[in-house]
Amino acid sequence: MQHQHLPEGTSGSLDAVNQALAECYPDLSRQLKxxxxxxxxxxxxxxxxxxxxxxxxxxxxxxxxMRLAKRLGFDSYEQFREVFQSAVQAGPIELSGRASNLKALARATDDQVFLDVGDAAYDNIGRLFTADMQPRVRDAAQRLLEAGKVAVIGFRDTFACAYHFAYVGRIAMPNIQLIRGQEGGLLTELAPFGEGDVVVAFGFDPYCAETVRALEIARANGANAIVITDTLRSPLVPGAAVTFNIATATPHFFPSILSAITLIEVILAECVAYGPEELVDNVARFESRMREMGAYVDLE
Structure with a gap:
C-alpha cells in the first residue's frame, strides 16, 4: 500500500491533510473511502x-x-487528530457570542425555520474564518494579482457567486471576466485564457456539468484554477492550484451561498490590501465615473 505523505513542512496544516486526502481518495479501499x-x-x-x-x-x-491516519504519514491517530484540533481551536472568530444570542431567541419565538436558517448561517461563517484558511486566501489573492487575465465560472445555483466575484473584482482589477456560456459560446469565451491566466470556479452539490466542462477547458489551455466548492470530493477539485471547501449547510432546499459570498469579499479585500496602488486608483476612478453618470442617488 502506497502512503500519501504530506508536503514538507506542512504536517501541521489541515489544508495539507485535506489536500492529501483528496489526492489519494480515488485509490483508497471502500472502507478507507x-x-x-x-x-x-x-x-x-x-x-x-x-x-x-x-x-x-x-x-x-x-x-x-487509524489506517487512514498512517496512510497520510502520521505515527498515530492522536497526532492526526491534533491537526484538526489546532485548526478548529484557532477559529471561529468572534462568533460564539452571536450564536448564543441566536439560541436565546428560541425562547421568544416559535419560528423554528427562521432560527434554524440563522443557526446554520452563523456556523457556516464560523467554519470559514479559521487560521488554516488564511494562508489559502493569501495564496489565492497573490495568484489573482499575478494573473494576466482572470475568468470567473459558475452556472445555475452558483451564478450569483460568479457574478458577484466578477462585478466587484472588476472595479479594482479590470482583467477579470465573467464567463456566461450562453448560446453555445463557452469555447469562444474561454479561448483567450491560457498560460499565466487564472480561472475561478464555483460549484456545489449537485455539481453543474457546464461548470466542470468549462473548468476542464480552461485548465487544458494552461490556466491555473482556484476552486470554491463544498467538499474535496467535488469533481472541480482535481488539478486545482488552490481549493476552498466551504460549508453550505442550510435548512433551505438549496445549498447556502453565504460562505461563498463572504469568501469572495475576503479574497478581493486581500487583493486590494496587498496589491499595487493602481488597484485603489481603479476603485476611485470607477466610483467617480458612476457618480458622473448619475448611477447613484445621493441623499439630500
Whole structure:
C-alpha cells in the first residue's frame, strides 16, 4: 500500500491533510473511502469526538481511521487528530457570542425555520474564518494579482457567486471576466485564457456539468484554477492550484451561498490590501465615473 505523505513542512496544516486526502481518495479501499469522506466532511467532529464515536459515525471501525491516519504519514491517530484540533481551536472568530444570542431567541419565538436558517448561517461563517484558511486566501489573492487575465465560472445555483466575484473584482482589477456560456459560446469565451491566466470556479452539490466542462477547458489551455466548492470530493477539485471547501449547510432546499459570498469579499479585500496602488486608483476612478453618470442617488 502506497502512503500519501504530506508536503514538507506542512504536517501541521489541515489544508495539507485535506489536500492529501483528496489526492489519494480515488485509490483508497471502500472502507478507507468511507473514513476519508467523513474526515473531509466533518472536521469539527474529528477534532473533538473520540475515535470510536467518529468511526461509528463514518460506519467504519476505529482501526480503519487509524489506517487512514498512517496512510497520510502520521505515527498515530492522536497526532492526526491534533491537526484538526489546532485548526478548529484557532477559529471561529468572534462568533460564539452571536450564536448564543441566536439560541436565546428560541425562547421568544416559535419560528423554528427562521432560527434554524440563522443557526446554520452563523456556523457556516464560523467554519470559514479559521487560521488554516488564511494562508489559502493569501495564496489565492497573490495568484489573482499575478494573473494576466482572470475568468470567473459558475452556472445555475452558483451564478450569483460568479457574478458577484466578477462585478466587484472588476472595479479594482479590470482583467477579470465573467464567463456566461450562453448560446453555445463557452469555447469562444474561454479561448483567450491560457498560460499565466487564472480561472475561478464555483460549484456545489449537485455539481453543474457546464461548470466542470468549462473548468476542464480552461485548465487544458494552461490556466491555473482556484476552486470554491463544498467538499474535496467535488469533481472541480482535481488539478486545482488552490481549493476552498466551504460549508453550505442550510435548512433551505438549496445549498447556502453565504460562505461563498463572504469568501469572495475576503479574497478581493486581500487583493486590494496587498496589491499595487493602481488597484485603489481603479476603485476611485470607477466610483467617480458612476457618480458622473448619475448611477447613484445621493441623499439630500
Amino acid at each position: 468511507l473514513a476519508a469522506r467523513y474526515v473531509l466532511d466533518h472536521p469539527m467532529e474529528i477534532a473533538f469526538q473520540s475515535i470510536r464515536k467518529s468511526a461509528a459515525a463514518a460506519d467504519v471501525t476505529p482501526s480503519t481511521l
